[in-house]
Amino acid sequence: MSISGIKGMNDILPGAVETWQHLEQEARRIFGTFGYREIRVPVVEKTELFCRSIGETTDIVEKEMYTFSDKGGTSMTLRPEGTAPVIRAFIQHKLYAQDPVNKLYYIGPMFRHERPQKGRYRQFQQIGAEVIGLDDPKIDAQLLAMLSHYFEAVQVPDVELQVNSLGCAECRPVYRQALIGYLEKRLAQLCSDCQRRYTTNPLRALDCKVPGCQEATSEAPAMLEHLCEGCSGHFDQVQMHLHNLEVPFKINPRMVRGLDYYTKTTFEMVTGSLGAQNAVAAGGRYDRLIADLGGPDLPGIGFAMGLERLALLIDDQEIMAARPDLFVATLGREAEIAGFKLLTKLQRQGVQAEMEYSGKSLKAQLRRADKLRARHVLILGDDELERGVAQLRDMDQSSQEEVALVNLEAHLQKNVSEA
Numbered sequence: 339m340s341i342s343g344i345k346g347m348n349d350i351l352p353g354a355v356e357t358w359q360h361l362e363q364e365a366r367r368i369f370g371t372f373g374y375r376e377i378r379v380p381v382v383e384k385t386e387l388f389c390r391s392i393g394e395t396t397d398i399v400e401k402e403m404y405t406f407s408d409k410g411g412t413s414m415t416l417r418p419e420g421t422a423p424v425i426r427a428f429i430q431h432k433l434y435a436q437d438p439v440n441k442l443y444y445i446g447p448m449f450r451h452e453r454p455q456k457g458r459y460r461q462f463q464q465i466g467a468e469v470i471g472l473d474d475p476k477i478d479a480q481l482l483a484m485l486s487h488y489f490e491a492v493q494v495p496d497v498e499l500q501v502n503s504l505g506c507a508e509c510r511p512v513y514r515q516a517l518i519g520y521l522e523k524r525l526a527q528l529c530s531d532c533q534r535r536y537t538t539n540p541l542r543a544l545d546c547k548v549p550g551c552q553e554a555t556s557e558a559p560a561m562l563e564h565l566c567e568g569c570s571g572h573f574d575q576v577q578m579h580l581h582n583l584e585v586p587f588k589i590n591p592r593m594v595r596g597l598d599y600y601t602k603t604t605f606e607m608v609t610g611s612l613g614a615q616n617a618v619a620a621g622g623r624y625d626r627l628i629a630d631l632g633g634p635d636l637p638g639i640g641f642a643m644g645l646e647r648l649a650l651l652i653d654d655q656e657i658m659a660a661r662p663d664l665f666v667a668t669l670g671r672e673a674e675i676a677g678f679k680l681l682t683k684l685q686r687q688g689v690q691a692e693m694e695y696s697g698k699s700l701k702a703q704l705r706r707a708d709k710l711r712a713r714h715v716l717i718l719g720d721d722e723l724e725r726g727v728a729q730l731r732d733m734d735q736s737s738q739e740e741v742a743l744v745n746l747e748a749h750l751q752k753n754v755s756e757a
């Protein structure tokens with residue numbers, strides 16, 4: 339019996355992978371122009387890293403982590419997100435000693451044991467970006483301008499940027515208490531999950547999808563009304579800069595993020611086309627996280643986007659596999675050997691060239707050239723080889739000319755680079 343892959347973990351096959359490559363290349367290009375540099379961290383970390391950063395009472399840590407003991411008995415976890423590992427590496431390698439400001443990005447798989455459905459998987463790919471060392475509201479706005487620009491560049495239709503502020507260590511506890519007081523009076527209306535966590539993580543009740551919880555929280559106090567002066571001033575400035583940079587956004591005072599490290603600005607890029615999995619990208623500020631993980635007292639902000647969700651949303655008609663510049667077709671044994679040598683030589687020179695390797699008829703070779711959508715086909719026969727010539731067919735123009743083999747390479751290079 340054949341072995342199948344693991345539920346919720348997808349193969350990205352040729353044909354689909356071109357869309358992913360396009361999404362990744364555009365991220366590298368755009369993030370690069372905004373001054374971000376790539377960082378690569380392992381897919382496995384000590385479990386403690388995620389418990390301390392994401393938070394013990396979050397869904398991710400409570401139910402969704404792939405955790406195991408290695409042979410030495412250390413508890414390890416497949417990373418459910420990228421921020422904590424990046425900050426761990428930032429602290430460990432003292433990146434702040436080289437430069438107080440670090441703009442970093444990463445691309446790679448994350449793992450969460452969630453119930454798989456459209457747009458929600460157990461292994462999924464994120465592209466994330468983090469800015470460490472700056473708490474100026476200009477940076478929040480610039481990060482969001484970059485994210486919006488990326489969404490425009492890869493043509494994601496119908497997304498809305500929603501922003502909120504979750505306050506800081508000064509104002510959040512006051513708000514939390516007010517919310518607990520409000521929920522206490524409506525406990526009977528809440529689902530069992532929200533009842534259980536209403537004192538440990540009361541904010542989750544605000545974005546619980548259960549209708550009873552939505553109804554019970556419809557008049558709940560909002561964080562925005564409880565922001566301290568510092569947080570409220572910061573949020574005003576973020577909005578002013580977003581207007582100034584012409585980044586459209588909406589304030590969503592009920593937005594709660596599923597990770598505990600957030601402070602002040604939080605945001606989501608939301609779509610109406612993916613059902614319950616409506617966040618295509620999400621993130622926010624985390625001004626306490628670096629110190630909480632044992633690093634210097636530096637602020638940070640970042641986001642991550644899910645590539646599966648992006649790939650589901652964009653029209654990938656235009657993104658196709660690269661076409662070969664040239665297909666070498668041969669007739670006769672001598673020509674086959676000479677053609678194979680020529681093919682390899684051209685590939686080494688950077689021409690994307692192909693041939694049919696198993697000595698099939700000329701007709702079968704031309705069918706293969708058609709299937710690969712080759713731009714040019716070179717037809718080389720034994721007698722032509724003797725005369726020192728070959729036929730070069732331009733498949734898009736449907737024209738053909740005889741070219742001298744001595745001039746062939748130069749001719750091909752010219753033709754191919756003009757195509």
Ligand code: HAM
Nearest residue numbers: 419421458459462617618619620621622640641642644
């Ligand atoms: P997050 O909201 O947990 O944030 O995930 C960010 C994005 O990853 C989501 O908006 C979604 O597109 C994608 N995603 C999450 N879970 C899944 C899943 N099971 N299947 C498919 N896609 C998924 C974070 O991970 C934070 N680290 C973002 C961040 C960076 N905050 C600050 N810096």
